[in-house]
Amino acid sequence: MSYWFTIAALTGVNVLLAYSVYASFMSGQVSIGQAAFFGVGAYVGASLTVLAGFDLMSAVLVAGIAAAAASVFVGVPTLRLKGYHFTIATVAFAEAVRVILHNTKYGRPRASGNVGDQWLGPDGATGFRHIGYLNDNGISTGQYAVIVWSIVLVVVVAFFLVERSRIARILRTIEEDEVVARSIGVPVARYKVIAFVCGGFIAGMSGALYAHILTFISGNDFVIHLSTIALAFVVIGGGQTMWGPLLGAVLLTVIPEILRPIREFRIELFGLLIILVMLFRPTGMISAITVRRWGSALAAKARAKRPTQAF
Amino acid sequence: MYFFAIDLTQTTIDGLLFGSTYALVAIGFTLIWGLLRILNLAHGVTVMVGMFAGMLSATIIGLPFYLGILISMCAGALVGFLIDRICYRPLRAAHELVPMIATLGFWILIEEVFIKIYSKFWFRDYVPFANPFDGAGLEIGQIRLRGDYLVTLAVATLLVIILYFLIYRTRLGLAMRMIAEDHDIGSLMGVPVGRVLTTAFLLSAAYGGAAGYLLGMTANLAGPYAGSQAVVKGLFSMILGGAGSIPGAIVGGLSLGVLELQSSFLFSFAYRDAIAMLALFLVLIVRPQGLVGKRTADRI
Numbered sequence: 001m002s003y004w005f006t007i008a009a010l011t012g013v014n015v016l017l018a019y020s021v022y023a024s025f026m027s028g029q030v031s032i033g034q035a036a037f038f039g040v041g042a043y044v045g046a047s048l049t050v051l052a053g054f055d056l057m058s059a060v061l062v063a064g065i066a067a068a069a070a071s072v073f074v075g076v077p078t079l080r081l082k083g084y085h086f087t088i089a090t091v092a093f094a095e096a097v098r099v100i101l102h103n104t105k106y107g108r109p110r111a112s113g114n115v116g117d118q119w120l121g122p123d124g125a126t127g128f129r130h131i132g133y134l135n136d137n138g139i140s141t142g143q144y145a146v147i148v149w150s151i152v153l154v155v156v157v158a159f160f161l162v163e164r165s166r167i168a169r170i171l172r173t174i175e176e177d178e179v180v181a182r183s184i185g186v187p188v189a190r191y192k193v194i195a196f197v198c199g200g201f202i203a204g205m206s207g208a209l210y211a212h213i214l215t216f217i218s219g220n221d222f223v224i225h226l227s228t229i230a231l232a233f234v235v236i237g238g239g240q241t242m243w244g245p246l247l248g249a250v251l252l253t254v255i256p257e258i259l260r261p262i263r264e265f266r267i268e269l270f271g272l273l274i275i276l277v278m279l280f281r282p283t284g285m286i287s288a289i290t291v292r293r294w295g296s297a298l299a300a301k302a303r304a305k306r307p308t309q310a311f
Numbered sequence: 312m313y314f315f316a317i318d319l320t321q322t323t324i325d326g327l328l329f330g331s332t333y334a335l336v337a338i339g340f341t342l343i344w345g346l347l348r349i350l351n352l353a354h355g356v357t358v359m360v361g362m363f364a365g366m367l368s369a370t371i372i373g374l375p376f377y378l379g380i381l382i383s384m385c386a387g388a389l390v391g392f393l394i395d396r397i398c399y400r401p402l403r404a405a406h407e408l409v410p411m412i413a414t415l416g417f418w419i420l421i422e423e424v425f426i427k428i429y430s431k432f433w434f435r436d437y438v439p440f441a442n443p444f445d446g447a448g449l450e451i452g453q454i455r456l457r458g459d460y461l462v463t464l465a466v467a468t469l470l471v472i473i474l475y476f477l478i479y480r481t482r483l484g485l486a487m488r489m490i491a492e493d494h495d496i497g498s499l500m501g502v503p504v505g506r507v508l509t510t511a512f513l514l515s516a517a518y519g520g521a522a523g524y525l526l527g528m529t530a531n532l533a534g535p536y537a538g539s540q541a542v543v544k545g546l547f548s549m550i551l552g553g554a555g556s557i558p559g560a561i562v563g564g565l566s567l568g569v570l571e572l573q574s575s576f577l578f579s580f581a582y583r584d585a586i587a588m589l590a591l592f593l594v595l596i597v598r599p600q601g602l603v604g605k606r607t608a609d610r611i
Contacts, residue, residue: 030408032350077596084348085599088550091350092595095543096588103581124581224543228352228415235412267423274416275397282405 005141009213011253012148016206018233018245019155023199025239026168027192028175029079033090034230036074036097037067037203038210039222043101043122045208046217049133051107051121056133056147060208067204068197070097075196080189094227102219127218131211141213148209155202159242171195236277238284241291248285317453322576323569328460329529330568331467335522336545337552337560338474339515345491345555346511348407353394353414354519354545356421357387359538361520362440366533369441376443380466380524387520388513390421395512400505422538429535437534440527463525470521471561477514478557487511491555551591553604562603567591 020034045063048054054062078089107121110130122128134144162168173181174188181188211217229252237248255273259266277285336358343351364386368379398413447458478484486507489497498504519541526541527533544567552563567587574586594602 078599084554085595088554089592089595089599091546092550092588092591095547096585096592099582099585099588103585224546225539228412231408232412232415235408239408264427268420268427271416271418271420271423275413275420278398278405278409278413278416279401282402282409 002141005145006213007254007257008145009141009148009209011250012145012152013206013210013213014230014233014249014253015152015246016155016202016209017230018237018249019159020199020201020203020206021230021234022159022239022242022245023202024192024196025234026171026175027195029192029196030087030231031090031196031199032087032224032227032231033074033092033094034199034203035222035224035227036090036094037071037200038207038226038230039094039097039101039219040070041067041204041207042211042217042221043104043128043207044204046128046131046211047107047121049212050131056137056139056212060151060205063208064201064204067207068201071197071200071203072193075193075200079192079196091224091227094222095224098219098222100219101222104219125218127216127220128211129216131215131217133212134215144213151205151209156242156246163242167191232274234284236274236284238281238286238290240283240288241286243286243291244284251285318576319573321454322572324454324456325460326569326572327565328456328464328568329572330548330565331464332522332525332529332564333544333548333567334561334564335467335470335518335525336541337548337564338471338557339519339522340545340549341552341555341557341560342511342515342518344549345557346487346508347399347410348555349399349411349414350546351394351414351515352411352542353390353398353417353421354515355538355540355542356418356425357390357394357516357519357538358523358526358541358545359422359425359535360390361387361523362527362533362537363523364520365524365527366438366440369443369528370439373441376462376528380521383520383524384517385520387523388517391512391514391516391519392509393417394516395509399508399512403505418538418542422535426535437532440531440533442528442531444528445531459529463529466521466525470518471557474514474518474557483507483510547588547591551594551601553601556601556604559601559603563601566602 017034017038020037021031024031041063044066045059048059048062049056074089074093075086078086101122103124104122105119105124107119107123110118110120117129119126120130133139134141139147170181170186170191173184173186174191178188214221233248233252234245235248236252237246238244252270252273256266256270259269262269281287336354339354339357340351343349343354361383365379365383368374368382369376374382394414394417398417399410402410402413442459444458444462449456449458449461478487486497486502487510489500489502490504490507494504522541522545523537526537545564548563548567549560550563551567552559552561570587570590571583575583578586598604
């Protein structure tokens with residue numbers, strides 16, 4: 001059972017990662033570098049609980065803030081430009097962060113431990129081992145899954161509210177045509193940067209949560225593969241509404257686990273699945289039209305239940 | 312001080328020579344990006360397939376070098392054809408990200424299948440790749456030019472000249488330049504857009520295959536993960552020089568080669584990639600269009 005709780009927690013982490021891509025995706029800015037903010041969040045979060053004795057929630061929050069700061073650093077110079085420069089810059093930044101994380105070493109010696117395993121904190125290429133917060137505080141994987149999913153719930157509700165607000169309209173206008181958005185007085189660059197920084201914040205939180213499940217992270221966890229898969233969550237689930245990232249991340253995390261009986265070929269099937277979904281549902285699994293259709297079906301059902309309105 | 316200067320020159324020259332393979336990988340990326348605005352994430356697969364086709368022809372069959380390169384290019388082009396037919400052709404009408412994610416799927420699928428097949432035949436991480444130029448070299452004063460690096464540079468130069476000829480002297484190249492400007496107008500002018508793009512995929516993948524051969528030969532090794540490493544290097548060369556521009560890919564590849572070797576010579580091997588990537592990121596902040604790229608979109 002605890003295996004499935006771990007999967008549930010990892011799914012929550014991936015949902016957060018998908019929303020971090022989606023935040024700037026709404027304004028038409030495609031980031032292929034969320035792994036950088038995820039990695040920064042993971043390292044900061046783990047360092048805070050392991051080395052500085054923070055509790056989990058504040059470590060996660062600080063990790064989010066650190067990642068948001070990193071995304072300001074990337075976003076401000078590049079988001080003022082139109083076109084693809086931003087996407088390209090995120091790829092480069094993510095790779096720089098990966099290599100730096102792969103080479104950082106700080107922390108203190110560990111009292112107990114075998115030879116060659118006596119360091120607490122990130123240790124260069126060996127990675128950051130012994131992130132034992134959950135174990136030390138007696139948090140079971142089930143409880144942890146609940147913690148992760150309550151953060152996911154907060155984020156989903158936030159997106160649900162944003163999607164129905166003026167902000168989403170503005171972001172979608174920017175996505176459609178930046179010149180039009182400017183002509184009606186939208187400070188385009190400011191909105192794009194804010195959306196991207198919110199994405200960075202979510203990615204940072206997600207990274208910190210990830211580090212505590214895995215208890216062991218290294219710079220090479222945050223390769224370009226991860227960034228593209230985070231984007232795949234959104235594109236496969238559907239980038240037109242907020243339900244797409246949720247569905248995409250859940251499916252793409254759970255399906256490889258369900259396929260475990262035929263584990264030998266699960267990664268191939270995962271790749272095949274991505275191709276097939278793109279071939280048959282290029283708008284993603286949930287498009288805006290699907291949502292509208294289901295919405296009106298629900299509304300019709302609700303109307304049918306009220307007999308007084310039937311006549 | 313004198314010896315330091317010699318070493319510095321030596322490192323720079325090695326970097327330039329070795330960077331020419333990065334430039335070849337980057338050309339493959341930049342062709343597709345320039346024409347379609349998609350990152351062809353499956354490009355590494357063509358490099359890997361080219362490397363293994365080369366390994367089979369050079370080590371196992373023992374074919375001469377020039378035939379091996381041709382075989383690698385053909386094998387790469389075959390993969391390029393598949394990428395076009397599976398990931399791009401059916402998705403032409405969709406958003407640009409859709410074919411890109413499809414190439415991600417293709418990359419994961421093929422690399423995984425390839426690793427399975429590979430580990431059925433060989434039980435180690437790498438297989439040797441015959442290098443006919445091993446140990447050969449050219450001495451100029453106190454600078455030594457490695458033979459295989461020189462061959463790499465020669466092949467890369469030849470391929471770049473062919474590419475320039477194709478793009479600026481043939482109708483195909485004219486059609487490509489048209490399409491790079493605007494697909495719709497191109498097709499209104501009677502350019503067979505689909506066919507030209509298939510050719511572009513073939514060309515890009517053939518260059519990837521050649522790069523695979525050269526990478527394998529200079530390293531004396533062929534491994535199944537080479538493709539993923541090549542994706543990163545090629546992508547960064549392209550970005551450094553300027554996405555979508557062919558001179559950009561060349562300048563980017565050569566500078567990445569120099570940057571990597573210099574930073575491992577001047578600082579440390581461990582930080583080699585970090586320094587290269589940070590330099591790249593700083594370049595992007597100052598010149599988001601890359602070193603020689605043109606700014607395609609206006610500033611707002």
